Amino acid sequence: MYVPGNLDLSLVAALLRLKALGEHDIDPPVSLLPYQDPKVVNSQTAMFHFTHAFHEEYENPYKQEINRQQPIFNHALKSFEGTIRPIPYNAQLIRAARSELAAILSLSTHESTTRNDDLTPGQTPDAEMLLTTHNPDPYIAIHIRRGDRHASSFPYRGKYVPLENFVSAAKSTWSRLYDKDAVSPDSAHFPAPPIMYVASDSHGAVREFVSAFPTSTAVFSLSESVDPALRALAPPHEYAQHEFNEMEEQVRISLTRGMIVDLAMLSGMWAWEGDVVPGATICTLSSNVCRLSAVGLGWDRAFGLADGKDHSDGLINDEKKRWIELDNRGIISPMWSAFEVFGK
Numbered sequence: 461m462y463v464p465g466n467l468d469l470s471l472v473a474a475l476l477r478l479k480a481l482g483e484h485d486i487d488p489p490v491s492l493l494p495y496q497d498p499k500v501v502n503s504q505t506a507m508f509h510f511t512h513a514f515h516e517e518y519e520n521p522y523k524q525e526i527n528r529q530q531p532i533f534n535h536a537l538k539s540f541e542g543t544i545r546p547i548p549y550n551a552q553l554i555r556a557a558r559s560e561l562a563a564i565l566s567l568s569t570h571e572s573t574t575r576n577d578d579l580t581p582g583q584t585p586d587a588e589m590l591l592t593t594h595n596p597d598p599y600i601a602i603h604i605r606r607g608d609r610h611a612s613s614f615p616y617r618g619k620y621v622p623l624e625n626f627v628s629a630a631k632s633t634w635s636r637l638y639d640k641d642a643v644s645p646d647s648a649h650f651p652a653p654p655i656m657y658v659a660s661d662s663h664g665a666v667r668e669f670v671s672a673f674p675t676s677t678a679v680f681s682l683s684e685s686v687d688p689a690l691r692a693l694a695p696p697h698e699y700a701q702h703e704f705n706e707m708e709e710q711v712r713i714s715l716t717r718g719m720i721v722d723l724a725m726l727s728g729m730w731a732w733e734g735d736v737v738p739g740a741t742i743c744t745l746s747s748n749v750c751r752l753s754a755v756g757l758g759w760d761r762a763f764g765l766a767d768g769k770d771h772s773d774g775l776i777n778d779e780k781k782r783w784i785e786l787d788n789r790g791i792i793s794p795m796w797s798a799f800e801v802f803g804k
Contacts, residue, residue, distance in 0.1 A: 525774025554724040558735045597739035601726040604660035605747040607698035627672040629742045651678030659722035661699040693718030727756025744787035754783040
């Protein structure tokens with residue numbers, strides 16, 4: 461759905477395939493062609509709106525590879541900083557999840573009620589700086605999408621990226637960014653590294669992933685939370701879009717809340733000053749949550765571009781990157797894109 465005066469919100473809504481809970485279906489009649497009403501953007505009409513001309517308008521046509529996407533990335537980040545924010549109850553759930561993780565790791569909780577993206581008069585609204593400063597990042601986030609989402613690239617196209625790829629990426633990412641000697645099969649004391657937050661629509665996938673690490677490894681998830689309000693948000697089964705649309709409204713609301721909390725923990729979105737945020741995110745590009753997680757990490761942190769070197773070639777810095785994508789793996793350009801344009 462197009463939101464007049466707020467292109468960014470409209471694009472994110474299209475990206476996430478959001479459908480207003482409890483409202484009437486916004487799909488146009490079959491007889492209504494896309495060009496007849498420019499205000500209608502949904503799963504049936506997106507491909508007619510997000511054309512080559514659209515990308516040429518909002519990308520930077522003078523840059524190479526991923527650098528072409530930076531204007532769109534920055535618009536999305538500023539939207540999450542200023543417009544697309546959780547309602548108070550959802551924000552409370554997000555803070556509860558972050559506080560639980562911090563408490564188990566013996567990190568002091570921050571009592572301030574100041575958002576880390578609040579602006580004082582005269583400040584420059586640098587959304588990336590505001591979302592990524594003054595926040596400890598003691599864990600890495602893992603998103604394992606199953607259900608109706610399969611890999612889009614060779615060699616796993618049409619299948620799921622194997623769990624051992626996630627396990628290997630978690631170990632190597634922790635060693636690369638934190639401590640090369642920290643990940644050991646002999647770790648006996650909880651919480652042992654790698655310290656992880658795992659989000660998935662599959663209980664089986666989470667169990668299999670966790671079983672690949674020593675029992676002392678610190679792994680957090682909605683389903684294992686000590687807070688019953690958070691545990692209640694864990695998805696009961698793998699997600700399929702066509703099934704979601706047929707569920708009871710309260711079930712859809714609960715699942716959506718769970719995904720909002722997971723997105724915050726996976727990306728660092730909507731963090732208040734002192735909240736814990738992920739130091740890296742491991743995911744697959746076929747998931748829209750994976751695309752948005754890069755936005756929460758911030759441009760330089762996500763793609764490893766803050767090392768002072770020349771990155772005009774637009775290639776992701778594999779040594780410094782904090783957004784680790786396991787499906788495309790840089791095979792298809794651009795390596796990150798905000799939009800998934802699909803037909804019905």
